Amino acid sequence: MSRLSCLLLAVVVGLAGLVVASPSASSFVLNGGQNNNNFTFSVNVANESNDLYFRLEGPIGNSWLAVGAGDQMAGSLIFVVYAAQDNGNVTLSPRIGTGHVEPSFDEDIDVDLLDGSGIFNYTYVVKAVCHNCRRWNSGALNVNTTKQPWIYAVGPGRPFSSNSKTASIGLHDAYGEFTMNMIQATGAGGVPDLATSMSGAASVGSAHTSFNYFKLFHALFMSSVFVFLYPLGIISARVFGWIRIHVFKMVFATMLAFTGFFLAVYMSTLYNKIIGLVVMIAIVEQIVMGFIYHRTRAEERTPKVKVHSWIGQGILVLGIINGGL
The missing domain is CATH 1.20.120 (Four Helix Bundle (Hemerythrin (Met), subunit A))
Incomplete structure (x- = not known):
């Protein structure tokens, strides 16, 4: 084999390695956020452990963002993110929904913020791994389905920051439902890449706006x-x-x-x-x-x-x- 052929083969193998290194994921994208920032949520189901990796991004024009595993608030495992009081950082709060009221922080949910999380270019960026999110007291995540139900919500457009995971966040301005293909999301564990379009996910109905009585x-x-x-x-x-x-x-x-x-x-x-x-x-x-x-x-x-x-x-x-x- 010639030297040129060997070089080309090495390049091809290297590129293939880069492709393989990208974690498997399903991604939900909601277009039209403030400052033209999308609301995006991508999930990766690690096949070598019980870890669940996810990436959540959205505009800081909303006081908080949230996504939850389940078809309704009651019983859902909900991840809430808002600005931390430390400039440029975020607070990630795992909570359990109990109905149409503010979800409660659950200290038993073991979730870690990873490097690269924070506020960048008017956008919340959350890269995280949850070590025990397959099952919780009031529900479970079905990783063997192509239509796992999820919910999302965004907070009102008012300044808000806290380092406390138990902070009161108030009523959402908008919310909705979607499903995700958890089989597609299964593979080697890792934080998904930023998604720009839907992949393995589908909206359920349209977004709902909240009227705050x-x-x-x-x-x-x-x-x-x-x-x-x-x-x-x-x-x-x-x-x-x-x-x-x-x-x-x-x-x-x-x-x-x-x-x-x-x-x-x-x-x-x-x-x-x-x-x-x-x-x-x-x-x-x-x-x-x-x-x-x-x-x-x-x-x-x-x-x-x-x-x-x-x-x-x-x-x-x-x-x-x-x-x-």
């Missing part, structure tokens, strides 16, 4: 309280001297404020919750002080009455500011 009623209640009811209550007492009307409006507004606050606890950001809690504590203090002063019919502008008045105005301003967070 919690957000709607929270906005209605809190805007009514801080823009309308509390100002009218202050005017009733300060301008017209209508103490009974003032008390009625303040009590009614406070009931709405507490309802709106508990809705916010379910869905809002950390800073929104902290400021909201400060406002609610101040409101309780105002109710107690106001009851004492009006019950004793204190008419003079004593220092305590002035403090009560100024705190009330401060609550009004802080509540309006918090509405923008």
